[in-house]
Amino acid sequence: MTGTMRAAVLHAAGPPEAFSLEDIAIPEVKPGEVRVRVKACGVSFRDVVERNGTYRRDVTFPLVIGLEIAGVVEETGQGVSLVKEGDHVCTKAFSSCGMCRYCRSGRETTCLNRQPVRGGYAEYVVLPQDAFVRIPLSLAFEKACMLGAGAGVALNAVRDTARTKIGDRVLVTGATGGVGLPAVQIAHHAGAEVIAVTRSESKRAMLEQAGAHHVIVADGDFSTAVRDVTGGEGADVIIDTVGSHVFDAAYNSLALHGRYAFVGQLNSDKISINPARIFFKRAQLLGVGSVSRAQLADVIELAEQDIVRPQIAEVMPLEDIVKAHHLVEASASVGRIVVTP
Ligand SMILES: [Zn+2]
Structure with a gap:
């Protein structure tokens, strides 16, 4: 798929005002990768520290952040088997390789080749298939996005x-x-x-x-x-x-x-x-660190059964990302602020 998408882009670390709403190219899907139409993205504390420059690991600009993503699979690259077109999915905080000694021994959260999940502050996101876990159609995107983290x-x-x-x-x-x-x-x-x-x-x-x-x-x-x-x-x-x-x-x-x-x-x-x-x-x-695919799949089931009940503070359009970051940085709300592109 070619074309452009709306995204909140960071060109440098800075205050919430550092976000710039732009039309940028939709990333192409390489083998093993999946393109998802973003329906909701939670604004997490990791987003705040990536934006303000405190967290620098694997951070290069320009950058689209946002790791708590839920959406619909629209395209799958060669060799993708974990999800298919039309699936509703949400993300882990990192994708793992599935091959290293940690992945091979049930310890994928410390995968030697793990990649941070980012890109949810946009209409589309392209990530390795391991980043995504399927959710039931009945589970709201606004709730599902925050389940992983x-x-x-x-x-x-x-x-x-x-x-x-x-x-x-x-x-x-x-x-x-x-x-x-x-x-x-x-x-x-x-x-x-x-x-x-x-x-x-x-x-x-x-x-x-x-x-x-x-x-x-x-x-x-x-x-x-x-x-x-x-x-x-x-x-x-x-x-x-x-x-x-x-x-x-x-x-x-x-x-x-x-x-x-x-x-x-x-x-x-x-x-x-x-x-x-x-x-x-x-x-x-x-x-304790992060979440594995199996753990995320298990909490998705608990959310479906209403045993885990994610708290939404407010749902805002992506255009309000500056306001959303001010609120999260001030810890001004109980529950997640969720943006929708
Ligand atoms: Zn690994």
């Missing part, structure tokens, strides 16, 4: 990395966030007793609705409150989407033999811990 990572954390079991007590920090809220929903579904930590009383009802058994509203040390609701034992699993700002309180909330899963880090502050506190607790510190 949100609920997919939450499933990775709760089920596959922290190995949550029935009856486990699971503490989620940053519980109303893009990974936090689906972590609450998934942990509840897994049969855990869920403790959600948030800084805002106004979000209590939302967290209870998501399946939290206990909501702790706190801006400082919440470990005493966690001990109170767990009979003094603490939480078996911590899903920490905030990072160093809450680490001391969260680690103090961890039960003996607990698993502490690091999922997010919202600033550049370091943490400090006496190693004895790790072995006295027999604690496991775990790193």
Whole structure:
């Protein structure tokens, strides 16, 4: 297909005003690649740091960003077998090669040849087939676009990395966030007793609705409150989407033999811990990163069953991308801002 498409292009890193709406050539489809008509694209924090110059890995200008994409497959290149024309799809955050030793051992999120997914701020996007996973026709694009980076990572954390079991007590920090809220929903579904930590009383009802058994509203040390609701034992699993700002309180909330899963880090502050506190607790510190095809396919099913319920803050036309980035950078909304080209 030849012709042009509308896109929000970055010619250099900068403030939200750096976006320029232009008509650019539709990229051609090479072997192994797929062209998708973009129906919705979530505005993620990675978009913000790629735009403002904080995240520089594989970034060259001019550039069209946007990784939380959902749309319809319109053309498939030679050798594509994972999706077909007409399929509705959404994206992972990276595409993997499927061939390296990490891909061959179920660890595709650390693929040696992984490529970042980008290009959703446009009418069309062309990416390797591995970037796309099929969604049911009944699932709205505006919800599906954010599943990979949100609920997919939450499933990775709760089920596959922290190995949550029935009856486990699971503490989620940053519980109303893009990974936090689906972590609450998934942990509840897994049969855990869920403790959600948030800084805002106004979000209590939302967290209870998501399946939290206990909501702790706190801006400082919440470990005493966690001990109170767990009979003094603490939480078996911590899903920490905030990072160093809450680490001391969260680690103090961890039960003996607990698993502490690091999922997010919202600033550049370091943490400090006496190693004895790790072995006295027999604690496991775990790193969680990104989402595999299988994990994304599983959360798509959970979304279809309404167990995972992605939160949309607002749907805006692509023309409002500057406004959308201002809102996301200011953390001014609960749920995802989604743009539609
Ligand atoms: Zn690989």
